[in-house]
Amino acid sequence: MDIKILGPGCTNCVTLERITHEALAQLGIDATVGKVTDIQDIMAYGVMSTPGLVIDDVVVFSGRVPTPTRVRELITAAANPSA
Amino acid sequence: MALSDRLPLEAGKVGAVVGFAIPIWFTLFAINENIWNWLLFAQFRLDPTNPIVESIRFFVYDSIKIFLLLAGIIFVATVARSFMSIERTRALLGGKRAGLGNVAAAALGIVTPFCSCSAVPAFIGFVSAGIPVGVTMSFLIASPLINEIAIGLLWSLFGWEIALLYVAAGLTIAIVAGFVIGLMKPERWVESFVFETRIGGQIVDPSRGLSFRERVQMGVEETQSILRKVWIYVLVGIAIGAVIHGWAPADFFAAVAGPDNPFAVVIAVVMGIPLYSNAAGVMPIVEVLFTAGIPMGTLLAFMMAVVALSLPELVLLKRILKLPLLGIFVAVVASGIVVIGYSFNAIVGG
Known part of the structure; x- marks a missing residue:
């Protein structure tokens, strides 16, 4: 699984990155977590309100810092597409 | 799905x-x-x-x-x-010209959820949708200046008239400032990559599809x-307020920022710009200072300066705006706040 955090490096993006790492650890899912800080690259995802969460090149959340529960749900949903 | x-x-x-x-x-x-x-x-x-x-x-x-x-x-x-988003506002403002566009942008600035860390992508998104720079500036000014928490607290603490005056004042600054900036051919002060950025992918509107x-x-x-x-800021604010409230060195405040000091509003704005806090943290202090006899306009000017102009946001905006436009932005917003402070004091009568 390939996860990217979109954001220019504000507090919210750092928080989202931490929550994502924690969620992955709790779920025991192996994933690479990258950061996209370049504005033009962020815009290339069509995201205008940061932070944004991208799982396998799909924007699953943007505009706010999601709760840890929601991040776990999003990761689980992406890991089991049929569920 | x-x-x-x-x-x-x-x-x-x-x-x-x-x-x-x-x-x-x-x-x-x-x-x-x-x-x-x-x-x-x-x-x-x-x-x-x-x-x-x-x-x-x-x-x-x-x-x-x-x-x-x-x-x-x-x-x-x-x-x-939650019914609004940057993406939706962008679609609504697309194709709007200066004038009416400034009014719409300022009004949408109040209702659109917006954090100053999104200022840069929002700016690029707006410009790429063909929204003029001046109209975009109206949005960027109105959004932090007219804060929904400040509206709610002003309403409940001082009545709807003060809350309405605050909204009207903020809208006026945002509309006029954006319009004036639009007349100055501001495109030359925007980094060129902004106009070259293409928005890819499917635009995700966070306000859609929610139950x-x-x-x-x-x-x-x-x-x-x-x-x-x-x-913690709110508690500190209330604690300061409680001390002032109990002992009320009214003479001191009246001398520094009371109705008789003609520079009070300017002092309040200059003090407010480097301070950056949430409207929630400033409000308790504003409430107590009001009961200590400081006029409403002076307090509103202080609060608007604290909330609207923040160093972190300016640093972010520096990436896309060249110094002249950034300077004009700060100058126009600060002087707008000063004018509103004095007008408020004249209307409400301290």
Whole structure:
């Protein structure tokens, strides 16, 4: 699984990155977590309100810092597409 | 697949908010003042004229009042704003020209959920949709300047007239400033990559496809997250307020920032710009300073300067705006706030 955090490096993006790492650890899912800080690259995802969460090149959340529960749900949903 | 299909919600949360939280909120708000008077003066037989007692009473009463107001306001504002997003505002403003566009942008700036860390992508997104730079500036000015928490707190603490004046004042600054900037051919002060950036992918509108339950859930989450961030500032603000309230060195404030000091508004704005806080943190201090005799316009100017102009946002904007435009932005907003401070003092009469 390939996860990217979109954001220019504000507090919210750092928080989202931490929550994502924690969620992955709790779920025991192996994933690479990258950061996209370049504005033009962020815009290339069509995201205008940061932070944004991208799982396998799909924007699953943007505009706010999601709760840890929601991040776990999003990761689980992406890991089991049929569920 | 819509986001809502795969997000199981904690069952019963909506019911709990509607069934329990709302009645409890109103009950607490209604009994807050009397219960402390009863407890401190009737039960503990403390002396109401003692400044220490009065400070303590004010602190507990005001803390509960401000936190109740904050929770209620953040919840209602978040649920209402969940119907709006930067993406949606961008679509609404697309193709608008200067003039009407500035008015629409300023008005949308109030209702669109926006954090200053999104200023840069929002700016690029707007410009790429063909929205003029001046219109975009109206949005960027209105959004932090007219703060929904400030509206709610002003309304509940000082009445709807003051809240309405605040909104009207903020809109005026945002519309006029954006329009004036638009006349100056501001495109030359915007970094060229902004015009070259192409928006790819599918634009995700966070306001779409949410059920009412999810919006309520967002309101609960946002209320928790903001209160967790600001509670300490609010308590410090109320504590300072309580000390001023108990001892009230009214002469000092009257001399520094009272109606007789013609520079009071300018001093308030200059003091407010380097300070950056949430509207929630400033409000308790504003409330107490008002009762200490400082005129409303001066206080509003201080609050607007604290909330609207922040160094972190300016640093971010520096990436896309060249110094002249950044300078004009700060100068126009600051002088707009000063003008509003003086007009307020003249209208409300201190």
